[in-house]
Amino acid sequence: MQGEPEREAGTGSRRGKGAGTVRLAELSERSGVSTPTIKYYLRERLLPPGRRITATQSEYGEEHLRRLRLVRALIQVGRIPVTTAREVLAAIEDDSLNHHHRLGAAVEALPHGPEADETDPATAAARRTATELLELLGWRFNLEVTAASRPFGMLVAAIAALDHLGYACDTAHLLPYARQAEQLAVFDLDLVEEFPTPEGQVEAAVALTVLYEPVLLSLRRLAEAEESNRRFGTDG
Amino acid sequence: MQGEPEREAGTGSRRGKGAGTVRLAELSERSGVSTPTIKYYLRERLLPPGRRITATQSEYGEEHLRRLRLVRALIQVGRIPVTTAREVLAAIEDDSLNHHHRLGAAVEALPHGPEADETDPATAAARRTATELLELLGWRFNLEVTAASRPFGMLVAAIAALDHLGYACDTAHLLPYARQAEQLAVFDLDLVEEFPTPEGQVEAAVALTVLYEPVLLSLRRLAEAEESNRRFGTDG
Incomplete structure (x- = not known):
């Protein structure tokens, strides 16, 4: 993670630093999901990792907000087990399709x-x-x-x-x-x-x-x- | 139960002895529900009691077969809790409506x-x-x-x-x-x-x-x- 190359900030960069990126606390505030729950989703790989900016802090983009919304739909509303939710997300991310x-x-x-x-x-x-x-x-x-x-x-x-x-x-x-x-x-x-x-x-x-x-x-x-x-x- | 008055067998009698009445074993056979499960449904009052014919035996009619079908739909297919199923059945039987x-x-x-x-x-x-x-x-x-x-x-x-x-x-x-x-x-x-x-x-x-x-x-x-x-x- 630490070794991830820095990318130029800008509209074209999906994880670029800029208007769209936020820290964990703000991601929690904007999504209405508590930070312990977000950390749990990160550990369970239901949410992609943020961009590491210091040893202890990462920042998150619009794609995290969107994904968080989907994970809540699956788990909190659909009451879908975590393993199944991970399978659904894997299909979403499968670039071969x-x-x-x-x-x-x-x-x-x-x-x-x-x-x-x-x-x-x-x-x-x-x-x-x-x-x-x-x-x-x-x-x-x-x-x-x-x-x-x-x-x-x-x-x-x-x-x-x-x-x-x-x-x-x-x-x-x-x-x-x-x-x-x-x-x-x-x-x-x-x-x-x-x-x-x-x-x-x-x-x-x-x-x-x-x-x-x-x-x-x-x-x-x-x-x-x-x-x-x-x-x-x-x-x- | 023992004191229930004997009724004349016949087509007009809902629980009368006759072509439509069966013992527990046959009720199980005809419904495809095991006898222990039927006994459980009887204990939980999901199924009305049969007509007592000896100290240890009762007989059951068409309404038991029909009710058993419904209970299975609710519990086995619909995965509805027993308490809720009982509430549904109470509404079905409420003569005041x-x-x-x-x-x-x-x-x-x-x-x-x-x-x-x-x-x-x-x-x-x-x-x-x-x-x-x-x-x-x-x-x-x-x-x-x-x-x-x-x-x-x-x-x-x-x-x-x-x-x-x-x-x-x-x-x-x-x-x-x-x-x-x-x-x-x-x-x-x-x-x-x-x-x-x-x-x-x-x-x-x-x-x-x-x-x-x-x-x-x-x-x-x-x-x-x-x-x-x-x-x-x-x-x-």
Whole structure:
């Protein structure tokens, strides 16, 4: 760290000394995250190290503020374990991937509920239903990558659970939900594209995927109450 | 229990001896739930007691099979704590409520993620945004009950979290998601109405609310991957 070459300060330098760099105390103040928590994130490599300026002090830039925001979204809001969060961040930083794949790998690394139980016969049937659904939808990208895809595994497990409990869950039941998901993904990607840089977009894709889940689930429950009142309510 | 009056067996008797009643071992076989687990559910009052037929044996009816299915949906799939599950079931059984309110109370009792932090100024702002959203949507039922509504509290907490992390989340961002939720609620209630009895409908409303959450979240992530490939992918 000490041996890191000094770089010219300026707008082009990502970690250059200048308007954008701050000490730990100010990083804490600006992010609203306590210094012990920031130090913990640094130790756990959830946050890249700052630029060492003396033996005991480092300075931090805008990318630390942004990353801190993402780490809080994952850990404090999404309640994602530290190991998984590190995996998500590694995908974000993987320079060997193009923009789409980096974005996909990061979202893919997010936790995804219970695994499908491969010893259970219902799992094989659920996998056929899920694959048939992707074919009906013409989701060609997902059809190519299904074998390794975590969200696909999550869908298979969810269908198998419904089947076990005796609730019909064939493609006819799933298709309307999938069509809604297509619309949601358009809104999600529109939000992501509001961010100007590729790094910002990948971070936003991960953060917004996590942060909009409770928004979506609470809106669905509120809408259910509204619709139930419309159908069965005695007042109004 | 021993003193419970014997009832005439027959189709009209809900717990009558007959084609629909089974012993514990068969209840376990038909439901796929082990006898120790069923005994645990009985002790925890998640399952109503069977009809005592000898000092050591009881028999169980269709309503036990149905209830067992719901309890598994809540506890094994939804990972809902036993105390909360008991609260949900109490709402289902509350005869003082009409059909809509019983359905609402049961879904309402479901867990709903982190509580809004009332000491945080962002919470007050988020509450204003959420209320404004309900007004824009014309969700009159929810506007009447918001103060006590758990899904509303969950929405407020989610908006406050987005705000804290610097992601814009005003009514313009939320409205398209809420419109999708309206559509989802129509599908949800259509599924619920496939069940013939009021009890079956309330149980299905709770089970399907819980069981379709992973379906919805996994479909959204798959659709995001598809949409990301469409926008940023280099192949195809």
